Amino acid sequence: MYEDLPRTKREAQQLGAKRYFTGRLCCHGHLSPRYTYGACIACKSEQRKKARKIVPLAIRKALLKEANSSGASIAPALVKGCH
Numbered sequence: 458m459y460e461d462l463p464r465t466k467r468e469a470q471q472l473g474a475k476r477y478f479t480g481r482l483c484c485h486g487h488l489s490p491r492y493t494y495g496a497c498i499a500c501k502s503e504q505r506k507k508a509r510k511i512v513p514l515a516i517r518k519a520l521l522k523e524a525n526s527s528g529a530s531i532a533p534a535l536v537k538g539c540h
């Protein structure tokens with residue numbers, strides 16, 4: 458079902474497509490197309506679900522505040538993708 462997508466990021470960019478499909482697993486084991494800005498679609502939707510479930514907005518705001526006041530950076534795992 459993803460065969461119509463470009464196979465590489467470069468190809469996708471040349472075609473002006475937002476997604477491409479390499480046919481390879483991402484580092485989290487998803488066989489899923491990727492966005493040209495560098496994220497696997499399955500990872501993205503999982504991140505979104507997790508963010509909603511595990512870290513409610515109020516807590517995230519509190520964490521941000523704390524991180525800002527202590528000068529530390531926010532937990533990179535929450536922000537950083539794998540690609």
Ligand SMILES: [Zn+2]
Nearest residue numbers: 483487497500
């Ligand atoms: Zn993934």
